[in-house]
Amino acid sequence: xxxxxxxxxxxxxxxxxxxxxxxxxxxxxxxxxxxxxxxxxxxxxxxxxxxxxxxxxxxxxxxxxxxxxxxxxxxxxxxxxxxxxxxxxxxxxxxxxxxxxxxxxxxxxxxxxxxxxxxxxxxxxxxxxxxxxxxxxxxxxxxxxxxxxxxxxxxxxxxxxxxxxxxxxxxxxxxxxxxxxxxxxxxxxxxxxxxxxxxxxxxxxxxxxxxxxxxxxxxxxxxxxxxxxxxxxxxxxxxxxxxxx
Amino acid sequence: xxxxxxxxxxxxxxxxxxxxxxxxxxxxxxxxxxxxxxxxxxxxxxxxxxxxxxxxxxxxxxxxxxxxxxxxxxxxxxxxxxxxxxxxxxxxxxxxxxxxxxxxxxxxxxxxxxxxxxxxxxxxxxxxxxxxxxxxxxxxxxxxxxxxxxxxxxxxxxxxxxxxxxxxxxxxxxxxxxxxxxxxxxxxxxxxxxxxxxxxxxxxx
Numbered sequence: 445x446x447x448x449x450x451x452x453x454x455x456x457x458x459x460x461x462x463x464x465x466x467x468x469x470x471x472x473x474x475x476x477x478x479x480x481x482x483x484x485x486x487x488x489x490x491x492x493x494x495x496x497x498x499x500x501x502x503x504x505x506x507x508x509x510x511x512x513x514x515x516x517x518x519x520x521x522x523x524x525x526x527x528x529x530x531x532x533x534x535x536x537x538x539x540x541x542x543x544x545x546x547x548x549x550x551x552x553x554x555x556x557x558x559x560x561x562x563x564x565x566x567x568x569x570x571x572x573x574x575x576x577x578x579x580x581x582x583x584x585x586x587x588x589x590x591x592x593x594x595x596x597x598x599x600x601x602x603x604x605x606x607x608x609x610x611x612x613x614x615x616x617x618x619x620x621x622x623x624x625x626x627x628x629x630x631x632x633x634x635x636x637x638x639x640x641x642x643x644x645x646x647x648x649x650x651x652x653x654x655x656x657x658x659x660x661x662x663x664x665x666x667x668x669x670x671x672x673x674x675x676x677x678x679x680x681x682x683x684x685x686x687x688x689x
Numbered sequence: 690x691x692x693x694x695x696x697x698x699x700x701x702x703x704x705x706x707x708x709x710x711x712x713x714x715x716x717x718x719x720x721x722x723x724x725x726x727x728x729x730x731x732x733x734x735x736x737x738x739x740x741x742x743x744x745x746x747x748x749x750x751x752x753x754x755x756x757x758x759x760x761x762x763x764x765x766x767x768x769x770x771x772x773x774x775x776x777x778x779x780x781x782x783x784x785x786x787x788x789x790x791x792x793x794x795x796x797x798x799x800x801x802x803x804x805x806x807x808x809x810x811x812x813x814x815x816x817x818x819x820x821x822x823x824x825x826x827x828x829x830x831x832x833x834x835x836x837x838x839x840x841x842x843x844x845x846x847x848x849x850x851x852x853x854x855x856x857x858x859x860x861x862x863x864x865x866x867x868x869x870x871x872x873x874x875x876x877x878x879x880x881x882x883x884x885x886x887x888x889x890x891x892x893x894x
Binding site: 473474476477480481484582585586587589590592593615616618619620622623624627 | 692693695696699700702703706707709710711713714715716739741748801
């Protein structure tokens with residue numbers, strides 16, 4: 445496809461169409477359901493275990509170094525809100541949604557459905573990419589909030605059962621270090637990750653080569669590129685946000 | 690369930706979670722039971738926004754903001770550069786009176802700073818919401834160390850410059866102490882002799 449000659453051209457096209465109406469609201473809602481709602485169970489399930497492991501590890505480290513587990517909820521909440529909640533959510537979204545988008549659009553490409561859309565004077569980027577970009581940004585933000593909530597809840601349960609904390613002392617220790625600003629910054633990170641995942645996935649889908657092997661390759665490349673992009677972007681954003689503290 | 694309903698519930702859940710976080714972290718509190726006081730300092734000693742405020746060791750609030758006010762003056766007319774806004778629970782209001790002191794203290798294994806308020810006398814008026822009070826500036830450890838170093842340097846300088854006379858003075862002091870010991874021994878003997886003579890006289894010998 446002409447517009448896929450370079451990623452730069454494709455990116456500019458997506459950005460221009462994402463920022464200008466019409467946005468095909470019905471398609472956005474369908475994608476919000478597929479990307480956001482249907483990802484809730486897998487993300488909450490995974491993040492709960494991550495929260496429990498965080499508390500266990502912090503308790504071990506604290507007892508090893510300063511012989512007390514007093515600061516565990518504070519440090520754990522800080523890590524959850526600043527990193528764990530948004531990064532794990534984004535990585536899970538990349539593997540679940542990113543692979544799905546790439547395979548779906550890749551299959552449309554090799555069965556010439558994209559070409560058919562173009563013949564019908566329908567812009568494939570506006571129809572396929574923009575709703576997924578909008579839905580993934582919104583879903584990533586909402587899922588990050590829910591993941592943070594679940595993470596804090598399960599780390600609290602773990603602290604109560606293993607470290608003899610009460611609910612009040614847990615939140616008091618949490619508030620000593622974590623602040624609402626951490627949640628806001630994690631939402632900004634989530635929005636950036638939510639913007640990158642569909643753009644990368646759709647790009648590999650739209651430039652998919654023929655055959656089942658081509659779809660498989662596009663899917664793998666989408667997941668790998670998304671994972672690397674998320675980790676690198678997380679570093680860049682964390683470095684930028686470090687100037688705000 | 691319709692797609693729109695599912696998506697709506699999904700975002701409703703997210704919004705409720707954000708509100709819950711805001712409430713837990715003290716950003717939004719519709720049932721707020723605290724009031725604000727302003728404490729003036731010239732040195733905050735590491736106190737930060739969010740640091741706890743305690744009355745008699747019990748946490749009753751936190752530091753809301755720290756502001757630089759170059760032209761601020763206290764009630765005596767002295768310049769005070771910092772204005773710290775604190776929120777204090779209303780349950781501690783009765784304890785905060787005219788002679789309450791506002792200290793900056795250190796607690797915990799990681800050296801967490803907090804603002805400690807001592808309870809005031811019942812005869813004095815309560816600090817009302819928005820009152821501006823003068824805090825007790827914490828000691829400047831860095832200044833004390835710097836002054837200590839200066840003093841130690843001067844002492845060493847004096848000793849090294851007057852090494853001979855200092856040694857002579859110490860020798861004289863040693864003699865003085867030795868003589869004083871001898872005098873005390875003689876005095877003790879004399880006292881015993883006087884006591885014996887008094888006893889003999891009493892006995893009529």
